[in-house]
Amino acid sequence: MLDTGAFDLRKYLSRNPQSVAVWVALAALILFGLLRYDNFGGAYNITSFLNYNSMFIVISVGMCFVIMTGGIDLSVGSVAAFTSVIAAYLSPYGIEVALPGAVLAGIGFGAINAFSIIAMRIPPFIATLATMLGAKGGALVISGAQTISVDWGSNFTKMGMEKALNILPWSIVVVGIVAVLLWFVLEKTTLGRTVLAIGGGADASVLMGLKVNRATAFVYLLSGGCAGLAGVILASGFGAGQPLEGIGWELSAIASVVVGGTLLTGGLGSVTATVAGALLLGLVFNILNFENGRGTISFSAYWQMVIRGGFLFAVILFQARVMSGRAERRVQT
Numbered sequence: 001m002l003d004t005g006a007f008d009l010r011k012y013l014s015r016n017p018q019s020v021a022v023w024v025a026l027a028a029l030i031l032f033g034l035l036r037y038d039n040f041g042g043a044y045n046i047t048s049f050l051n052y053n054s055m056f057i058v059i060s061v062g063m064c065f066v067i068m069t070g071g072i073d074l075s076v077g078s079v080a081a082f083t084s085v086i087a088a089y090l091s092p093y094g095i096e097v098a099l100p101g102a103v104l105a106g107i108g109f110g111a112i113n114a115f116s117i118i119a120m121r122i123p124p125f126i127a128t129l130a131t132m133l134g135a136k137g138g139a140l141v142i143s144g145a146q147t148i149s150v151d152w153g154s155n156f157t158k159m160g161m162e163k164a165l166n167i168l169p170w171s172i173v174v175v176g177i178v179a180v181l182l183w184f185v186l187e188k189t190t191l192g193r194t195v196l197a198i199g200g201g202a203d204a205s206v207l208m209g210l211k212v213n214r215a216t217a218f219v220y221l222l223s224g225g226c227a228g229l230a231g232v233i234l235a236s237g238f239g240a241g242q243p244l245e246g247i248g249w250e251l252s253a254i255a256s257v258v259v260g261g262t263l264l265t266g267g268l269g270s271v272t273a274t275v276a277g278a279l280l281l282g283l284v285f286n287i288l289n290f291e292n293g294r295g296t297i298s299f300s301a302y303w304q305m306v307i308r309g310g311f312l313f314a315v316i317l318f319q320a321r322v323m324s325g326r327a328e329r330r331v332q333t
Helices: 009-015 017-036 043-068 076-093 095-118 124-143 170-188 190-200 202-207 212-238 249-259 271-294 301-332
Strands: none
Touching: 017 271, 043 076, 043 170, 043 190, 043 212, 043 249, 043 271, 076 095, 076 124, 076 212, 076 249, 095 124, 095 212, 170 190, 170 212, 170 271, 190 202, 190 212, 202 212, 249 271, 271 301
16 A cells, blocks of 8 residues: 655655756766866865855755745845854853854844834835844944954854864854754744745735744744854854955845745745755855866956856746746646
8 A cells, every 4th residue: 555645756856846956956066076176075175165155055044934935034144244243242252152142133133024024014125125234234333344353262263163073164064953953844843834835825824824923923033043143153264253244145045045946936945955055056156266276267256246146047037937837737727
């Protein structure tokens, strides 16, 4: 007798073609790099790549939950910059104080977003845009528009500069734990199903008796907390709070989420595919740096923004075609 609860690979592939495609693209790009560059698979490149991109992975995972509800959070980059300054100020007390302190600061900005969107009925785009400006200005005010050096005598820099068991950077270990927990929330809990239902239709979710406001508040608090964690990694890895950092990070997070197959309209998304999307975008730029080193091409950092924009545009076009095809099939049936 067949187990109807078993995982159906064929059904998953048919319903999530883009989520599968991002993993295939990531594997192909890794293989390309290993075959073309001598030091691509070296410990230094792998460690530095994972360490740097851990910041983008964690804000992308938080953004994924927001977008699954049909919302948006434009404040994550500025919140990361703000919390990096907070973490630097708290660094003399060690990572045990700086980490929760900065994450709580990020959650505070998430609470502002949640209150504005739920209680004041301000559209997410406007609410988070205001928070973005406030966080950016706040970071410049409390830092005096200067980088804030961390306390090198404490253990604060351990997260950004040391490895767990001398294998993986602590930053990617922590971010990996967060990603696994959030995968569990999305796939195995009522809260995760509510998040997806809101993206499918908030009014219908209310009529179904789902706790829409609670789930909406959760995703913005989560996004703020993830941005706070990114700020800790930023300060710990660079040895200073960076009030001028974070510009365009929200766009990188959105790009990673969309590349991972999450619909901008909400109702569909994957934590694991979002992680793959963030790694894929990071790997594109890692390979460009290797090509620059070979002298084959010469792309400046400005060209990286152009490439990111073009890549995101192509993915959105692909999403639009997929959604259009699904709508046509529903009409025919």
